[in-house]
Amino acid sequence: MWVYLFDGTFIGLLTAVFERYDRKQHPVRIAPQQRYAPGLMDEPVAVVSDDTKARRVWQGLGKRLNTDWMSRLYAAFLGEQPEGFQHLFDLACYIINHGGDVIANYGNPHVLYVAQLHRKVHREKHRMEAFVRFQQLADGIFFALVEPDFNVLPLISRHFKNRYADQRWTIYDRRRDYGIHYDGSGVSEVTIDFIQHTGKHRGVLPADLLAEQEVLYQTLWQGYFKNATIPSRKNTTLHIRHVPRRYWKHLTEKAFLPLAL
Amino acid sequence: MEITEKLNILADAAKYDVSCASSGGTRKNTKGGLGNSHISGICHSYTEDGRCVSLLKILLTNHCIYDCAFCVSRRSNDIKRAAFKVQEVVDLTINFYRRNYIEGLFLSSGIFKDADYTMERLLRIVKKLRTEERFNGYIHLKTIPGASEALIREAGLYADRMSINLEMPTEQGLRLLAPEKSHAPVKHSLQLVSQSIAQFKEERKLLRHVPRFVPAGQSTQMVVGATPETDMDIMHTAHHYYKTYNLKRVYYAGYIPISYDSRLPAMGTQPPLLRENRLYQTDWLMRFYGFEVHELLNPLHPHLDVEIDPKLSWALRHMEQFPVDINTADYRLILRVPGIGVGSAKKIVQARKFGSLRFDQLKQIGVAVNRARHFIRCADSPFSIGDPTANVIRAQILASTTSKYIEKSVLQLSLF
Numbered sequence: 122m123w124v125y126l127f128d129g130t131f132i133g134l135l136t137a138v139f140e141r142y143d144r145k146q147h148p149v150r151i152a153p154q155q156r157y158a159p160g161l162m163d164e165p166v167a168v169v170s171d172d173t174k175a176r177r178v179w180q181g182l183g184k185r186l187n188t189d190w191m192s193r194l195y196a197a198f199l200g201e202q203p204e205g206f207q208h209l210f211d212l213a214c215y216i217i218n219h220g221g222d223v224i225a226n227y228g229n230p231h232v233l234y235v236a237q238l239h240r241k242v243h244r245e246k247h248r249m250e251a252f253v254r255f256q257q258l259a260d261g262i263f264f265a266l267v268e269p270d271f272n273v274l275p276l277i278s279r280h281f282k283n284r285y286a287d288q289r290w291t292i293y294d295r296r297r298d299y300g301i302h303y304d305g306s307g308v309s310e311v312t313i314d315f316i317q318h319t320g321k322h323r324g325v326l327p328a329d330l331l332a333e334q335e336v337l338y339q340t341l342w343q344g345y346f347k348n349a350t351i352p353s354r355k356n357t358t359l360h361i362r363h364v365p366r367r368y369w370k371h372l373t374e375k376a377f378l379p380l381a382l
Numbered sequence: 383m384e385i386t387e388k389l390n391i392l393a394d395a396a397k398y399d400v401s402c403a404s405s406g407g408t409r410k411n412t413k414g415g416l417g418n419s420h421i422s423g424i425c426h427s428y429t430e431d432g433r434c435v436s437l438l439k440i441l442l443t444n445h446c447i448y449d450c451a452f453c454v455s456r457r458s459n460d461i462k463r464a465a466f467k468v469q470e471v472v473d474l475t476i477n478f479y480r481r482n483y484i485e486g487l488f489l490s491s492g493i494f495k496d497a498d499y500t501m502e503r504l505l506r507i508v509k510k511l512r513t514e515e516r517f518n519g520y521i522h523l524k525t526i527p528g529a530s531e532a533l534i535r536e537a538g539l540y541a542d543r544m545s546i547n548l549e550m551p552t553e554q555g556l557r558l559l560a561p562e563k564s565h566a567p568v569k570h571s572l573q574l575v576s577q578s579i580a581q582f583k584e585e586r587k588l589l590r591h592v593p594r595f596v597p598a599g600q601s602t603q604m605v606v607g608a609t610p611e612t613d614m615d616i617m618h619t620a621h622h623y624y625k626t627y628n629l630k631r632v633y634y635a636g637y638i639p640i641s642y643d644s645r646l647p648a649m650g651t652q653p654p655l656l657r658e659n660r661l662y663q664t665d666w667l668m669r670f671y672g673f674e675v676h677e678l679l680n681p682l683h684p685h686l687d688v689e690i691d692p693k694l695s696w697a698l699r700h701m702e703q704f705p706v707d708i709n710t711a712d713y714r715l716i717l718r719v720p721g722i723g724v725g726s727a728k729k730i731v732q733a734r735k736f737g738s739l740r741f742d743q744l745k746q747i748g749v750a751v752n753r754a755r756h757f758i759r760c761a762d763s764p765f766s767i768g769d770p771t772a773n774v775i776r777a778q779i780l781a782s783t784t785s786k787y788i789e790k791s792v793l794q795l796s797l798f
């Protein structure tokens with residue numbers, strides 16, 4: 122079987138779709154180069170990411186699908202699932218061969234998989250829009266650390282840019298070690314050397330990096346959170362379903378305050 | 383008094399208002415401004431009782447000239463009182479918002495002096511937020527019943543949502559617990575806001591620069607279980623208010639005992655969480671599933687079934703309407719099948735165009751097949767002789783489900 126090895130990027134994946142039609146090869150398995158383990162019957166083909174080829178595929182899909190579905194495809198890609206790449210590839214081919222209407226066919230395994238993966242990624246995007254907690258730094262920048270399950274920073278950047286248009290902010294993904302920074306006009310990608318700035322405490326900024334009133338507002342927020350609870354209705358199961366423990370580390374209302382360290 | 387203590391007192395006093403929704407807002411950020419609305423709202427956190435934290439929900443003050451028996455802020459209650467200054471509320475809102483703690487502000491208040499005096503202060507806060515701070519986040523403002531028309535109409539220009547609580551589902555209930563109050567001023571103020579919303583909408587069609595007025599609409603809240611109303615009374619009231627005042631939401635708050643008053647359930651009584659949940663399910667069925675209130679609650683069935691949800695309960699009373707054929711039935715009928723939600727129903731009618739659907743596909747689409755299978759036919763339904771009766775189905779479904787509320791209530795029952 123043909124195995125297309127791509128570089129793991131979205132451009133690479135779309136390029137692979139282009140190559141499949143250009144070379145008229147079928148069926149094709151697709152794998153990210155870094156994670157490929159050769160099989161006995163494989164015929165590996167290296168796919169070189171190419172903006173022009175990728176754009177042609179994307180535009181071709183765009184003619185057949187509405188914008189909702191286009192963003193679903195991209196979001197599903199950011200889900201970073203190895204089998205997701207194959208489904209996306211197969212789905213793109215399915216659409217190219219049969220036209221955009223078949224996207225409503227939830228009986229098709231690729232449509233269903235991509236729709237479901239998109240749902241998960243979308244939920245994580247929504248969670249990040251909710252769970253980001255900015256701390257104001259001494260230089261005025263509002264700074265947040267996150268560790269999302271999927272690579273959702275590209276999906277949340279517009280939301281934060283629109284909402285916090287008048288403040289400078291950075292949202293940093295500790296797991297993927299990059300962040301997005303808004304400087305008052307545009308958003309760009311950044312990387313930061315953390316150990317140098319924060320010492321060994323993962324996810325906790327030392328108090329001396331923070332703006333003067335930061336600790337006050339964190340204290341106020343924690344007090345608010347505590348007093349908003351109605352003890353006789355306490356329902357820990359429900360609470361944890363909504364706010365899974367893995368997110369607590371970066372939630373101000375759940376975390377220890379810098380002063381307490 | 384320190385700001386920390388004030389916030390703790392006035393957040394604590396505001397928490398019995400269950401609404402925290404920030405949905406329905408359409409406000410966009412303005413140039414150089416702060417914030418916007420998110421169409422479906424965002425819950426930034428959840429309290430330990432599992433409720434959404436979306437807005438900074440506080441009272442301006444818990445001083446109050448009234449003595450409503452069901453309320454912690456009633457004047458005869460011996461508690462610590464506090465009041466925010468206008469600027470304090472503004473600072474808290476802005477600083478919480480900038481840190482992405484909240485979607486906006488939910489501001490309510492006890493009544494100090496009179497309705498207008500209180501409303502005027504609420505107005506000053508929202509006006510300052512919108513005009514001086516250029517804040518475009520969500521604002522939910524309580525209308526103080528009986529406040530003057532001018533104040534209410536100005537406040538509506540700055541708020542996204544306004545609400546007034548009915549408190550008790552019926553006039554008799556309210557009279558019993560709050561003899562100084564009646565539903566009349568509540569209705570009057572709801573009417574005023576609802577008319578203004580309609581009027582501004584009309585004018586906006588003609589002139590684009592007409593400002594928005596309470597764009598996310600009005601809501602109300604009823605306390606459930608403090609007075610002896612039936613579920614039917616409650617839902618008929620809800621239905622009436624939805625229709626008459628074009629409300630966006632009605633909230634049902636299970637009464638939480640806060641007083642030794644003999645007119646009220648005793649201290650230590652568990653709040654009726656399961657009942658509250660069933661009422662919300664009924665509300666949902668009325669608003670999104672095309673059910674009429676009398677189909678779900680009527681003199682023959684004045685109370686909702688505790689063990690099973692109202693949709694299943696309705697289906698079991700109407701076995702003659704089933705089974706529904708998934709591959710041919712009308713969307714509205716599919717929507718009435720227990721175990722099929724709005725999302726699944728939509729997917730079913732789309733997907734069946736591509737071929738007859740089977741059970742495994744329904745499962746993948748998101749149908750709760752365990753529940754739905756008793757009420758549907760699809761491509762691979764087995765041929766069966768003699769359909770099981772409603773009672774058999776009910777028992778089967780009950781045996782296979784656990785509810786997050788049931789466990790607790792069974793436990794409570796077994797104590798007596």
Ligand code: SF4
Binds near residue numbers: 453457
């Ligand atoms: S008027 Fe409102 S705040 Fe005052 S006692 Fe009655 S319910 Fe409570």
